[in-house]
Amino acid sequence: MNALRKSIYHYGYRRARDQDAETVVRHPVVVVGAGPVGLAAAIDLSLRGVPVVLLDDADRIGEGSRGICWSKRTLEILDRLGVGERLVEHGVTWKLGKVFCGDELLFSFDLLPEEGHKMPAFINLQQFYLEKALVDRSLELPNLDLRWKNRVVGLDRLNDGARLTVETPEGRYRFDADWLIAADGARSTLRGLLGLDFAGVTFEDKFLIADVHMAADFPTERRFWFAPSFHSGQSALMHRQPDDVWRIDLQLGPDADPQAEQEPARVRARLEKVLAPHAFELEWVSIYTFNCRRLDRFIHDRVVFIGDAAHQVSPFGARGANSGIQDAENLAWKLAAVLKGEAGHTLIASYEHERIQAADENIGHSTRSTDFMSPHSSAERRLRDAVLALAPSAEFARRMVNSGRLSVATVYDSRLSTPDNTAFAGAAKLSAPLPDAPLARRDGKPAHLLESLSGGFEIVYVKNGNPGPPAPEGVAVTVIGEDLLDRQGLFAERFDATPGATFLVRPDQHLCARWRSFDATAIARAHQRALQR
């Protein structure tokens, strides 16, 4: 009973012009898989002026295992794509987490103690709502061609592209792509068609995941239990979603029988212990195990893997779909720049270089969380239990308690960045996304830094008496103190922004160079470097 609920949104198959073409049609970019990651990639490319074909083998959304936690960085990306505000409005915003041992509260944490960010630390929202928002957005974009019920069955590598054979309800057809983006998930068909090895660690522990409909006034916070009385000896997680839906995640151990554990009566009995005295209805139930693994290389000639097709982690820490959307954003601007002839081909290689760092960081965090929750032996369990026993009285032990280290953006060791020649304090880090900051427009209307960026390369320059400097070619300029006003001084604080300070921002809102004063030659050089020209 993997899906108690039927799918929510249906879309129709439509015959594509390619299917009637006399000769094989060629597209600059084809994305395979219209999940959150593929949709984000396609929309980003489309907004950057690259025509995209997006294929999906289904014609509906709302089935299957789903993410619910969307991190701040992901929301910032989705905001740039045009759906961020809609999602935040719809989702449940949370920033508090509580960790219990037995039935005692060990500690609580606040994920966004700082004001002045447009996006919250996290929202919870059912994945199908996020997919629906992205599909709606993609339908507004004339150069994005979304084809449902288009299943890839063949892939031939060409010297400078790939040829796809696609099956539809009306038979097969073929077309070519200069670049093929594989966003087709953990069971990637494209990975299989290329015969790529997907090696890593499989964890034996089985988990029960359930979404229940329940009217309850539990506070909006992430709750995690080690060995609560209602679920003996194992861990449990509870999270709120919109529509009075709650996510319950119960560790069942390695020996659980997946068939028996999905029997509705058995699931209900387990959940009643968690939720009593509240009445609830089951929305969706599944048993899962998980893997931590990645492809050796994310780029195979003209086929680029993103999201779960490239790497998989455990669900603890919200690092799956979030990192996939961050892959999509990292690749989109680079591919667009290469297709437009603005960048060297090696810029694409930097996608792999940067996102493998992120994948390894995510796999590392996810593996450590899992090791803490599911010790491998009684000796390891004894040490884990010692940490839990010390946690109420010792701060150092609380810091070791690991119920999932929640996703934050990776700071890359990036060849696209120009190393600092003077020290900068503040929250802004080279090769990381800019911290957001509250500003005001010229007319006094409030605005945030990130939503004010152009989406291309951009200089953010702090006014220093003189009129603003001339813009280097291909780089937008925003002057703090002119275009945007830092009335609260938080931009200055977060960027260590003294008068004249100059920040070069990548199209994906990452900081790639900074100086204490405006130097057009240095900026041009850093821009070339970031484009690998």
Add this chain to the structure above:
Amino acid sequence: MPKLATASRFADPDAAYLALVEARRNLSDAQAAELDSKLVLILANHVGDLDVLREAIALAKESR
């Protein structure tokens, strides 16, 4: 350069050993193992240096 101090640092080593012995007197193996786990964590945090911790682990594993 090893950072782990292996020269004696207690003015009265016998008293230090006695304190550790007395802590486990009348404990079962399981209780003593639990105590040792906590002590390891507490003392490791007090040291607060991952290099020293790794050297200590290596020394503990190689000596028999």
